[in-house]
Structure formats: C-alpha cells, structure tokens
Amino acid sequence: MTTSTPPLREAARAIVLDAENRVLLLRYDENGGFWATPGGSLEDGEDHATATLRELREELGIDGNTVELGAQLAERSKDHLVGGRQVRQVEKYFLTRVAAADVAPDRATQPDNIREQRWWTLSELSATTETVYPLGLAGLLADVLTNGAPARPVVLTG
Template structure:
C-alpha cells in the first residue's frame, strides 16, 4: 500500500494589526463557519510578501501604499481540500500593519466567500466561542503587542 503526499500549495497570510493593536479577521461559512486571517496562495513567480500585499488588496480593498509588512511570525502546514482536491497548504504568516480606515471591502476585487470582517482585541480572541484560525493566534498577537516578536517563525497547529 502506498500513500501519496498531496501537492504543495504555498500560501501567504497576514496578521493584520491596526494602531490599537486589534487583529483583523475574516468570517467564512464553509466547514461550519470560522474566522481566519486574510491571505491565500502564491501566484507564479510571486514571493510571500508580494502575495500578502496582493491578497489584502483583493480581499479587503487595501491600497498597497497603506500596508506595512513586517517579519514572518509563524508557519502552518495543513492538508485540506481546495477546489475539490486535496492539497498540503504551507502558510507563512506575516506581521502587517494597516490603519483600520485603509480597509475598504467595497473596493475588494476578489472577496471570495468572505461573509464579514471584524477587528478583534486580544481579549476578544481569548473569549471567542467561534472557531478562529490559526490556533494559537491570541498568544502570538499578545507576544507581538508586548514587544516579544519571535526571532524565528513559530510553528502553529
């Protein structure tokens, strides 16, 4: 019996913080509903930072001039279905600073299946009864807000 590894799908995700250190999450209805950070797969020839900025424009209408990309904070690998086929998605999470006023979903060019956007405080994340991805986001955001940005990317579940 042989098992095959699903094809690799590289993705860039943004941990978007505003001036008040709130994190921006997007709500999706599929798989019972969940909240997640903005982001998506890399396009041909694209690096992770460029993909992060593009995804913020496509999903949230954020002008690239309004985005401050920081270090890679985390990485996560997960097998899941995309377009009906299984892939192994490897996500890199980047600290991104954006003013709340720069987020304009009405100007999003590819809002996918986003149902809602919301700014969350660390307390909101810790009290959440809904599913939030990635697991461990509250601890990671809290560390960054407290000035404890990880020297190397944290591996998330």
C-alpha cells in the same frame, strides 16, 4: 497500502493589526463557519511578501502603499481540501499594520466568499468560543504585543 503526499500549495497570510492593536479577521461559512486571517496562495513568480500585499488588495481593497509589512511571525502546514482537491498548504504569516480606515471592502476585487470582517481585541480573541484559524493566534499575538516579533517564525499546528 501506499499513501501519497498531496501537492504543495504555498500561501501567504497577514496578521493585520491597526493602531489599537486589534486584529482583523474574516468570517467564512464553510466547514461549520470559522474566522481566519486574510491571505491566499502564491501566484507564479510571487514571493510571500508580494502575495501578502496582493491578497490584502484583492480581499480587503487595501492599497499596498498604505501597508506596513513586518516580519514573518509564524508558519503552518495543513492538509485540507481546496476547490475539492486535497493539498498540503504551507502558510507563512506576516505581521501587517494598516489604519482601520484603509480597509475598503467595496474596492476588493476577489472577496473569496468572505461573509463578514471584524476587528478583534486580544481579549475578545482569547475569550471567543468560535473557530479561529490559525489555532493559537491569540497566544501568538499576546506574545508579539508583549515581546515583539520572534527571532524565528513560530510553527503553528492546526
């Protein structure tokens, strides 16, 4: 029996923090419902930083000029369905700082089935029983807020 590797789908995701170090997560209804960081796949010719800024504009109506795009904090590889097609998605997560007031969903051009957005404190994120992607986000954030960005991106699983 032969198995084939699904096609690669590169993605850029933002770990969005405000001045109070709350993280912005988006809720989706698929697969039983879950919360996730903003982001999506790269378009032709884009690098990860450019894709991150575009996704913030498309999903949250954030003007790229108001964003402080920081270091790549993490990377995750996951096989899953996208549009009914199996892919191997490789996501790079970038620290992103914005003012909470700069998030303007009414200006979003591609809200991508987002059902809700919410700012979470680290303690709320650590205590939730809801599904949050990427798995391990609370631990990653706790480490970043205590020690700063890692020297090399952390590899996340799940």
